[in-house]
Amino acid sequence: MNENANHVLSDTCVGLKPSGIRKFFDIVSEMTDAISLGVGEPDFDTPWHIRDEGIYSLEKGRTFYTSNSGLKELKKEVAAYMKRSQNLRYDYNSQIFITVGGSEAIDLMFRAMINPGDQVLIPTPCYVSYDPCARLAGAEPVIVELKEENEFRLKAEDLEKKITDKSKILVLPFPNNPTGSIMTREDLRPIAELCIKHDLYVLSDEIYGELTYEGRHVSIASFPGMQERTIVVNGFSKAYAMTGWRLGYACGPDWIISQMIKIHQFAIMCAPTTSQYAAVEALRNGDEDVRMMRESYNERRRFVLYSLKKMGLPCFEPKGAFYAFPCIKEFGMTSDEFATRLLQEEKVAIVPGTAFGDCGEGFLRLSYAYSIDNLKKALARLERFVTRLRAK
Amino acid sequence: MNTLEERVLSIIEKNSRVDTKELAILLGTEESEILAAMEKLEQEDVICGYHTMIDWDKTGVDKVTALIEVRVTPQRGKGFDEIAERIYKYPEVTSVYLISGGYDLMVTLEGKSLKDVSSFVTNKLSTLDTVIATTTHFILKKYKDHGTIMTRHHEDQREMITP
Structure with a gap:
């Protein structure tokens, strides 16, 4: 890097914090066998017509x-x-x-x-x-x-x-x-x-x-x-x-x-x-495509909420988008620590809430823009992880 | 038909292995509701069976499928029903449709070999009194069947992106 970079570059730009999700995804991309619930985009292909x-x-x-x-x-x-x-x-x-x-x-x-x-x-x-x-x-x-x-x-x-x-x-x-x-x-x-x-x-x-x-x-x-x-x-x-x-x-x-x-x-x-x-x-x-996809997200949303409830992770009922935001404060670690350990120990990628602002501390963003099969696998691993944490 | 029944049908049409407990979770209702709905749909013959999609081409098991267009003479008082029944009772016949247009019945047939299929057409189908003519099309490759693309790859193509 140019040693004068900070004099040459825009102060405003240099002063911007890099995206918190980026850092996390960099670790995920190194892991080949991780299951992700991290992606913030639909898993459907654009309708053919x-x-x-x-x-x-x-x-x-x-x-x-x-x-x-x-x-x-x-x-x-x-x-x-x-x-x-x-x-x-x-x-x-x-x-x-x-x-x-x-x-x-x-x-x-x-x-x-x-x-x-x-x-x-x-x-x-x-x-x-x-x-x-x-x-x-x-x-x-x-x-x-x-x-x-x-x-x-x-x-x-x-x-x-x-x-x-x-x-x-x-x-x-x-x-x-x-x-x-x-x-x-x-x-x-x-x-x-x-x-x-x-x-x-x-x-x-x-x-x-x-x-x-x-x-x-x-x-x-x-x-x-x-x-x-x-x-x-x-x-x-x-x-x-x-x-x-x-x-x-x-x-x-x-x-x-x-x-x-x-x-x-x-x-x-x-x-x-x-x-x-x-x-x-x-x-x-x-319109019909939107209705069909919304229906499908809604089914996954219910499945995710049911699974979170079953494993005892508190989560208010999200009524929009395709994210759930469960609370992990009971484990006494930061969102970042929790997400990193979950990734290392169970190979599940869920974005820490702090990627979306400091007040996201204590929460995770769980995307359900995934197939039910994928959600099942990832949530089973998450359950195993929280059970292990509680046992300690 | 209520919306719950319609949703149940559209889910199990794609995946008949989903269990009733999971259906209840997906649709935000009780398992007893799902069981009642499915029993009703089965009794009304709306649900006629639970099948599995198999691409036999990938198994090495010999199977040949043919579509046969059949022209028949409808019978007084019975229309096409009696001849259709005579054809669909053969176990090697997998589907029979009454069709509008240039011919009357579309028959799907499965056999072990071309010879199997042609012997069925010449010995059994063509010899029926009411059958006037048949045209047999052999299926060379299945690209999509029952809404399922046979060669589809399932890997997630989404890349890591921020924000």
Whole structure:
């Protein structure tokens, strides 16, 4: 490494903590016979009719850029989806644009809205990108701890304590990775009121919205006065098992969206064309696939909860995404120690909760985007491990 | 049919080995509910059997499968049912469908060899009074059967990625 590196490189970038999951996966990848419950992406292949449309678009020679904001027909389909799923009206032309995964939209909203010193409120534990993206945009991330006793839902009183006159954006990451927690209409109402009262803008990351197992996902944008202060981020990765296609979208007020598109056009140009054609098919004819996959995740979710209960590991009932977040505090070791020993002694990879923020200490993120057979094997090993720990 | 029955059927259609206790866990109900639902479905002949998918090609055991299109003269008062019954009673016949279009019955037949199959067609099937014509297609390779892709590899292709 260049000895002057720290003078040459960006202080902000050098100062970012490397991802906690990365470190863990580095150990996993050295082990050939480990069973993993660590992966955060669907185990289904993209439904064939969607892949086929992607292939067809290539055969037809649709290999050019699309317009910066995305294919018109895809934006129209996104608008139709927002109407049928949340009863929200967005103008496809000015209030919706297509991104490279939901993650690009997260980055862009911060960059489009943050001035130095602005604060971004981040309910934690959560997906690991909000904090670094906010920092890179010049914001100060402010952690709002989600508590187990509230089933990791965001409570207005906890949020209000963290609001200052510098607070600008609230990240709302529900259904939540890593906890599987969701926010119901009743949970969201006081949060919406606070946002209006304190003039907060919301980054509502709804990438797991379709994977909600009791009732339907509710977007905070559907509350009165909220659509004009919310950027809804969503995408195709989780609902349609399209992670590798790298496709997402953002919906929100045109004056924010137009600034986000400005950055997008300079940094990215446009989202992948093949993926956009496939996504049109996904939104037009993919509802049944989503239903089938949701049903299957739900069965696995029940199986995981049953198994955790059987081995006596406390876990609140996660109602969204494809994660369970069991508590391992009784063993008196850190999440990191527990996960490392579990990996070494039983060859099962489960991500320590601390990878998603310090308040994930004492928990594990267990992904159930795996076949029942795989879950059975891994959970049997986990049970053997905790039984052994308790015997000591 | 209620949703529980439908879910039970769609799970056991893919995997008939899943036990009733596990079904109860997967579907968030009691095992007694599952047992009652399955008994009802069996009695109503909705569940007609529990079979295993086998790719005999991989075993070295000699087996030949043929699809036979059969044109028949329907009989007054009985339509196609009687002739279908005469055909499906042969144990080597694995399926019989009444089909719309250019012919009437689609018969699937399993034998040990080509000779086996052709002797069935010439000696037993063609000689039935009501059979007008047959066309025999031998299956050369099975790619997918009962929703199962025969050559599918199951390894997890997901790579380690952060975040």
